[in-house]
Amino acid sequence: MSIVTELILNADSEARYPAPKELRIFQDFLKTGEQRIRIARLLAENEQRIVQNGSARFWERVPVTPSNSGNPRKTASCQRDQGWYIRLIAYSILAGSEKPLEEIGTVGIKEMYNSLEIPLRNIVECMRCLKEEAVLLMSPEDAAEVVPYFDLIIRSLS
Amino acid sequence: MQDAITTLINSSDTQGKYLDDASLERLQSYFRSGEIRARAATTISANASTLVTQAVARSLMYTDITAPGGNMYTCRRYAACIRDLDYFLRYATYAMLAGDPSILDERVLNGLRETYNSLGVPVGATIRAVQAMKDVVSDLLGAEAGKEMGVYFDYIASGLS
Numbered sequence: 001m002s003i004v005t006e007l008i009l010n011a012d013s014e015a016r017y018p019a020p021k022e023l024r025i026f027q028d029f030l031k032t033g034e035q036r037i038r039i040a041r042l043l044a045e046n047e048q049r050i051v052q053n054g055s056a057r058f059w060e061r062v063p064v065t066p067s068n069s070g071n072p073r074k075t076a077s078c079q080r081d082q083g084w085y086i087r088l089i090a091y092s093i094l095a096g097s098e099k100p101l102e103e104i105g106t107v108g109i110k111e112m113y114n115s116l117e118i119p120l121r122n123i124v125e126c127m128r129c130l131k132e133e134a135v136l137l138m139s140p141e142d143a144a145e146v147v148p149y150f151d152l153i154i155r156s157l158s
Numbered sequence: 159m160q161d162a163i164t165t166l167i168n169s170s171d172t173q174g175k176y177l178d179d180a181s182l183e184r185l186q187s188y189f190r191s192g193e194i195r196a197r198a199a200t201t202i203s204a205n206a207s208t209l210v211t212q213a214v215a216r217s218l219m220y221t222d223i224t225a226p227g228g229n230m231y232t233c234r235r236y237a238a239c240i241r242d243l244d245y246f247l248r249y250a251t252y253a254m255l256a257g258d259p260s261i262l263d264e265r266v267l268n269g270l271r272e273t274y275n276s277l278g279v280p281v282g283a284t285i286r287a288v289q290a291m292k293d294v295v296s297d298l299l300g301a302e303a304g305k306e307m308g309v310y311f312d313y314i315a316s317g318l319s
Contacts, residue, residue, distance in 0.1 A: 002163045008252045008261065009159065017203035017248060018255065026255065027196040033189025037182050044176035087176055091167045094177065094185065100167055 001099030003029050029096050039142050040090040046137055051082045054130040061129070065122045078118075082130060089149040098152055106156040113157075120157050127153050159264055162188040162257030188257050191306075195255050198303035202251050202295065209294055210243045217290035218283060229280055243287055247295075250310040259313045267317035274318075285315045 007026060011018045018026070043050075059068045067078035084105070091100040113123055131150035135143045160168070166181045177185065202209065218239070224230045230239050249266045253259050274281055292311035296304025 002161055002167075004161045004256055005159055005164060008161075008256055012252065012261075012265065015248075017206070017251065018199060020200070023196045023199055027192045030189045030192025030195075033186060033192075037186055037189070040177060041182065047176075084174070087174070090176055091171065095163050095167060100164075100171075104171060 001097055001103065002095035003097050006097065006099075032096075035142065035145070036093050036096070039093050039138065039145055042138060042142070043086050043090040043093075043134070043146075046134075047083050047086050050086055050130055050133045050137070051079050054082065054126065054133040055079060057129040057133065058126045062122050062125050065126075066118055067126075078126075082126065085127070085153060086130065086134070089146060092149050093145055098149065101149055101152060102156075106153060109153070109156050124154050124157050127157070159256065159261040160258050165258055165260075191257070194303050195257070195306070198299050198307065199251050199255055201299060202247065202307075205298060206244065206247055209247060209291065209298065210240050212294040213243060213287055213291035214240060216294065217287045221283075223280070223283055229278065229283065239287075242284075243291060246288060246311075246314055247291060250307060250314065253310040253313070254307050259310055262310060262313055262317065266314065271318055281318050285318055288315045288318070 004026060007018055007022045011022065055067065059065070062068075066074045068075070088101045088105045091104075092098055110120060113120055127150055131147060134146055134150070138146065163185060166177055166185060170177050170181065218224065218230060222228050224236070230236050245266065249262055252261050271281060273279075274284065288311050292308050295307050295311070298304075299307060
């Protein structure tokens with residue numbers, strides 16, 4: 001689901017053409033495409049760096065956590081998940097909508113990590129660390145696009 | 159439904175990958191086409207009923223189909239025909255805005271040929287009307303936007319045949 005699909009389905013539910021206001025939103029959204037592609041590229045290229053530095057930051061704040069337990073398999077799977085969330089954020093940035101992140105990664109997130117017996121508070125802190133690392137790499141303007149998606153993950157964990 | 163953005167996201171996600179360069183380039187050209195797509199939708203929406211009238215005039219009006227015994231004879235059938243053409247135009251416009259034809263499958267084409275067959279609606283004549291609509295829309299919009307709309311009228315026509 002993207003902002004484009006959303007407005008088309010809205011118009012269709014009323015069997016009408018998109019209204020002028022909706023077309024203006026559509027056009028304004030597409031105009032920001034360059035910036036969205038730039039951010040998505042930056043996240044893709046720096047995923048490893050964000051995860052590595054984010055983990056270091058996280059373990060400083062929360063030393064007792066599964067990813068820091070000395071079990072390399074646990075560390076790897078935690079960091080893999082962290083990388084996935086960065087990828088899902090890149091999708092949402094491109095779509096201009098929280099839907100890809102929600103549909104793939106936050107619906108059911110609490111239930112999943114609870115069943116994996118990973119403390120939700122720790123994941124929240126970890127996501128904060130990833131956010132802080134990601135923001136370091138970009139301009140304030142680009143950061144303003146990215147931050148709300150990290151916050152959405154954090155909100156869905158609490 | 160899908161659009162130009164979500165199809166690329168979904169196919170990347172099933173592989174667990176970021177969008178590759180080729181996908182990002184396709185996205186970029188879609189993003190750059192925003193103005194032309196929005197303008198085309200505005201023009202079509204302002205002229206929808208005229209476009210249907212013109213498409214019928216070009217394809218069906220002066221054939222046997224509107225004469226007694228024809229499938230557009232009786233006002234009721236005529237009205238049903240132009241209502242369907244109206245739908246085709248609106249859904250083609252949605253698909254053009256999305257840059258993706260999936261909404262046509264989901265909301266128009268799935269089961270349409272079977273429905274038409276069971277109602278006795280001639281599919282060949284319907285396709286001729288869709289092609290006429292493609293022409294009148296292209297005349298109104300100009301070459302570039304007309305070509306993009308043409309993609310979705312062709313999609314409807316091939317979905318019916």
